[in-house]
Amino acid sequence: METIIGIDLGTTNSLCAVFKDGKPILIPNNQGEFLTPSAVGLVDEKVIVGKSAKDLKVTQPENASVCFKRYMGTDTEQEIAGKKFNSPELSAIVLKTLKEDAEKFLGHEVKDAVITVPAYFNDHQRKATKLAGSIAGLNVKRIINEPTAAALVYGFHDQDADKKLMIIDLGGGTFDVTIMEIFEGSLEITSTAGESFLGGEDFTFRMAAWVLQQVGKNLEMVEFRQPELMVRLIKLCEEAKRKLVTETEVSISIPDEKGNLTDQKVSMTYDQFKEITSELMQRLEKPVIRALRDSESLPDEIDEIILVGGATRMSLVSDYIKKLFKKDPCCQHDPDQVVALGAAVQAALIKDDVAVEDMVMTDVCPFTLGMQIVKTFGRQNHEGYFLPVIHRNTVIPVSREETVFTMHDNQQKLTVEVYQGESRKVKDNIKLGELAIEDLPPAPEGQPINVRFSYDMNGILEVELHIPKNGKKYRTVLTNHVKNLSEEEIQSAVKKLQGLKFYPRDQQANRDIVVFAESIVGEVNAFERESLEQTIDAFEHAMSSGEQEIFEAAKQELLMRLSSLGHPYKKNTEGLNE
Numbered sequence: 001m002e003t004i005i006g007i008d009l010g011t012t013n014s015l016c017a018v019f020k021d022g023k024p025i026l027i028p029n030n031q032g033e034f035l036t037p038s039a040v041g042l043v044d045e046k047v048i049v050g051k052s053a054k055d056l057k058v059t060q061p062e063n064a065s066v067c068f069k070r071y072m073g074t075d076t077e078q079e080i081a082g083k084k085f086n087s088p089e090l091s092a093i094v095l096k097t098l099k100e101d102a103e104k105f106l107g108h109e110v111k112d113a114v115i116t117v118p119a120y121f122n123d124h125q126r127k128a129t130k131l132a133g134s135i136a137g138l139n140v141k142r143i144i145n146e147p148t149a150a151a152l153v154y155g156f157h158d159q160d161a162d163k164k165l166m167i168i169d170l171g172g173g174t175f176d177v178t179i180m181e182i183f184e185g186s187l188e189i190t191s192t193a194g195e196s197f198l199g200g201e202d203f204t205f206r207m208a209a210w211v212l213q214q215v216g217k218n219l220e221m222v223e224f225r226q227p228e229l230m231v232r233l234i235k236l237c238e239e240a241k242r243k244l245v246t247e248t249e250v251s252i253s254i255p256d257e258k259g260n261l262t263d264q265k266v267s268m269t270y271d272q273f274k275e276i277t278s279e280l281m282q283r284l285e286k287p288v289i290r291a292l293r294d295s296e297s298l299p300d301e302i303d304e305i306i307l308v309g310g311a312t313r314m315s316l317v318s319d320y321i322k323k324l325f326k327k328d329p330c331c332q333h334d335p336d337q338v339v340a341l342g343a344a345v346q347a348a349l350i351k352d353d354v355a356v357e358d359m360v361m362t363d364v365c366p367f368t369l370g371m372q373i374v375k376t377f378g379r380q381n382h383e384g385y386f387l388p389v390i391h392r393n394t395v396i397p398v399s400r401e402e403t404v405f406t407m408h409d410n411q412q413k414l415t416v417e418v419y420q421g422e423s424r425k426v427k428d429n430i431k432l433g434e435l436a437i438e439d440l441p442p443a444p445e446g447q448p449i450n451v452r453f454s455y456d457m458n459g460i461l462e463v464e465l466h467i468p469k470n471g472k473k474y475r476t477v478l479t480n481h482v483k484n485l486s487e488e489e490i491q492s493a494v495k496k497l498q499g500l501k502f503y504p505r506d507q508q509a510n511r512d513i514v515v516f517a518e519s520i521v522g523e524v525n526a527f528e529r530e531s532l533e534q535t536i537d538a539f540e541h542a543m544s545s546g547e548q549e550i551f552e553a554a555k556q557e558l559l560m561r562l563s564s565l566g567h568p569y570k571k572n573t574e575g576l577n578e
């Protein structure tokens with residue numbers, strides 16, 4: 001059977017893993033690193049991916065895009081160097097790069113993948129992720145929830161355990177909580193809850209807004225009018241946020257409108273950070289409580305709390321966990337890596353690898369799925385009510401049927417509107433699509449129509465209508481702003497990707513140094529800046545000279561200059577020079 005790679009396609013970073021010789025292992029990228037920032041940029045009309053694209057976002061915000069996973073499943077497009085891309089297209093570029101890294105590492109072509117998504121991703125977002133895989137030339141064997149992937153790693157390494165775990169997954173843009181029971185190799189997810197727009201980036205943003213407020217500026221105005229200032233400030237706040245894990249106070253420099261550092265500084269204490277992000281922390285609390293309630297568990301019945309996702313490194317999160325559960329969270333596996341490793345374990349399960357033959361895993365549907373119905377009060381009909389068909393935390397795959405009835409004699413048309421959510425009124429839930437039929441057989445009011453919802457292991461929903469009177473069946477294809485692209489449209493997206501020129505991979509490492517050095521230009525004083533710029537110019541020139549000796553000397557010169565300025569170039573810092 002073909003190799004199946006496991007991919008954690010994250011908001012800020014992506015990773016790739018494979019199950020080899022009886023265990024999951026990470027695959028390094030072309031820089032020898034496991035984390036590839038989920039960033040895409042265009043340099044000289046050529047695509048760059050990863051760290052250099054992330055650095056480029058700081059110096060030339062208009063030429064790079066980050067955090068595009070936040071727009072998965074929507075129509076929002078990002079503009080990079082004047083070219084428009086949607087979220088699946090940008091994600092496909094990252095996936096294509098990971099696929100190539102895997103092929104280089106394994107020494108053969110890779111076609112199949114398991115891709116992880118936040119548990120709380122809805123139908124649109126899951127389909128958009130699958131689409132990204134197809135555009136990248138990957139056959140997506142399974143979409144799996146990120147906390148489930150993390151749970152698989154813990155289950156894989158502790159197959160004889162008998163315990164209840166809670167997985168708290170706070171990434172760059174999403175938050176999931178999952179409760180799982182392990183018993184003699186069987187892993188049973190009992191509940192999942194979360195929010196798909198809550199992550200570490202929100203904490204960084206709150207910090208940036210507060211800093212601007214201290215110097216009399218308004219976040220929206222700065223974002224709109226001074227993008228260079230904004231991206232530089234976000235980078236500085238990201239660094240400050242990380243420092244607040246070990247320090248009690250940080251100082252943040254204020255960039256000017258071109259994004260260059262000024263002497264003006266604002267200090268922030270840990271307590272101030274805690275205060276300005278208290279609303280975000282309250283939002284974290286709700287899914288934790290809901291997951292406990294749904295699995296009928298009390299906090300003291302949870303044996304281990306597992307932290308996943310970079311943002312769980314914030315002391316705010318670990319302190320909160322300690323307070324609620326009265327025990328320290330456990331981080332046996334690196335929170336950045338565990339999801340990709342779990343995707344590789346899932347790949348092994350799909351392939352029936354002997355190393356996982358005793359493992360059985362069941363997952364649940366994280367939210368309630370249902371449809372709009374009309375309720376009659378007295379003689380009046382009221383629209384807009386939600387009829388749940390599959391309740392949240394039902395074990396998947398699942399297929400459930402409800403019967404609805406026509407409201408008029410000889411009614412010909414019927415529209416089933418499909419929603420996801422927990423509210424009794426559909427206006428407060430998310431519309432996933434609709435299925436309309438126009439040829440109901442003539443019958444008096446009250447003609448039954450069976451509506452079947454089937455939710456598969458990928459978390460993708462299919463709806464089927466069955467009309468008992470004439471035996472006809474209709475299947476969704478949910479319409480309504482769902483990106484259900486036809487094969488032709490997918491092919492055109494594939495062509496668009498193929499039409500892009502990628503920066504030659506063997507030169508990308510050097511390009512990364514240039515982009516990083518450029519991102520430092522704005523952080524040093526005028527005198528240092530001039531000499532740094534000269535050194536960058538010399539290195540760029542040497543790159544194209546073709547003379548190895550000149551090139552090596554210029555490279556060493558630039559690396560030394562960066563170190564002497566207090567910003568050594570490190571390959572493993574995700575673009576952050578801490």
Ligand code: AMP
Nearest residue numbers: 010012171172200201242309310311313
């Ligand atoms: P992920 O998507 O799991 O890679 O998580 C990325 C998020 O984790 C970003 O918002 C980062 O700012 C945040 N993060 C990563 N490392 C740290 C750290 N040491 N302290 C605080 N936040 C961090």
